[in-house]
Amino acid sequence: DAKTTQPPSMDCAEGRAANLPCNHSTISGNEYVYWYRQIHSQGPQYIIHGLKNNETNEMASLIITEDRKSSTLILPHATLRDTAVYYCIVRVTGANSKLTFGKGITLSVRP
Amino acid sequence: DAGVIQSPRHEVTEMGQEVTLRCKPISGHNSLFWYRQTMMRGLELLIYFNNNVPIDDSGMPEDRFSAKMPNASFSTLKIQPSEPRDSAVYFCASSLQGMGNTEAFFGQGTRLTVV
Numbered sequence: 001d002a003k004t005t006q007p008p009s010m011d012c013a014e015g016r017a018a019n020l021p022c023n024h025s026t027i028s029g030n031e032y033v034y035w036y037r038q039i040h041s042q043g044p045q046y047i048i049h050g051l052k053n054n055e056t057n058e059m060a061s062l063i064i065t066e067d068r069k070s071s072t073l074i075l076p077h078a079t080l081r082d083t084a085v086y087y088c089i090v091r092v093t094g095a096n097s098k099l100t101f102g103k104g105i106t107l108s109v110r111p
Numbered sequence: 112d113a114g115v116i117q118s119p120r121h122e123v124t125e126m127g128q129e130v131t132l133r134c135k136p137i138s139g140h141n142s143l144f145w146y147r148q149t150m151m152r153g154l155e156l157l158i159y160f161n162n163n164v165p166i167d168d169s170g171m172p173e174d175r176f177s178a179k180m181p182n183a184s185f186s187t188l189k190i191q192p193s194e195p196r197d198s199a200v201y202f203c204a205s206s207l208q209g210m211g212n213t214e215a216f217f218g219q220g221t222r223l224t225v226v
Contacts (some may be wrong), residue, residue: 034214043115043202043217044154087154096166097208099144099215101154 004088004102011108018075020105022088025069030092033064035073036101037084044087044101047073078109115218117203123224129191132221135184136205144215145178145188146202154202160186161208193225 005023012018024033034049048055048062050071055062061074075082087104091097116135124130136143144159158168163180171178175194180186190197200222206215 038154041220043204043220044215045217046214049214094208096161098156098159098167099204099206100156101146103153 004090006086006088006102006105008103009106009108011110012078014080014109014111015077018078018082018107018109020073020075020086020088020107021070022073023070024088024090027068027090028092031090032093033062033068033071034089034091034099035060035062036087036089037082038087038104039081039084047086075107078107080109080111083107083109115203115205115216117201117218117221119221120219121222121224123226124193126194126225127192128225129189130193130197130223130225132188132201132203132223134186134188134203134205134218136186136203137216138184140205140207140216141183142206142208142215143180143186144204144206145186146204147199148202148220149199157188190223193223195225198223198225 032049032051035047036044038044047059048057050062050064064071085104085106087101118133142161145157146154147157148154157170158178159166160180178188200220202217202220204215204217207213
């Protein structure tokens with residue numbers, strides 16, 4: 001699996017959009033971009049994933065650049081409960097696809 | 112479905128004792144992952160199974176660690192003998208993998224303390 005690079009931390013104000021960047025310059029054509037988050041003391045939670053088109057669900061939006069070398073996770077209206085570590089992962093699809101976590105980015109939402 | 116179920120939630124044991132962690136994946140899922148999380152090393156993938164067969168155990172730290180998946184609804188991670196440096200939170204996750212992409216669902220973890 002290709003590696004990803006994320007800043008160690010960022011913060012944003014409650015109610016504002018949180019834009020979390022991720023670089024994956026060595027991504028292969030068959031690798032997807034996944035985002036998970038981990039709230040303190042809990043297991044990681046899936047947020048969203050995409051291949052090359054932008055994706056949106058009830059939790060977030062994922063914007064992938066045209067060259068696929070970077071992406072941004074957008075939480076449109078951050079709340080205090082969104083304070084967590086966010087992991088950007090690239091992985092292939094298929095039966096024997098492992099899911100490997102890096103260090104992630106710690107998002108702190110301030111009141 | 113109740114999600115991925117891990118037991119016990121907390122385990123305190125003495126150095127040298129055998130420890131067995133258990134995981135029940137989500138019904139119908141065909142892949143299962145075991146992770147270990149510490150402050151120093153983050154979230155490490157130890158081993159994962161597909162259709163009950165171990166696919167990659169390169170993350171297993173040493174021979175003291177072993178994992179089994181006797182059937183599609185149960186897996187164990189055993190540490191024998193345990194050491195203080197094994198203290199960590201151990202997570203199990205399951206997913207449905209094949210031609211399509213599916214998300215992995217994680218259990219609540221087992222917090223292991225070896226004294």
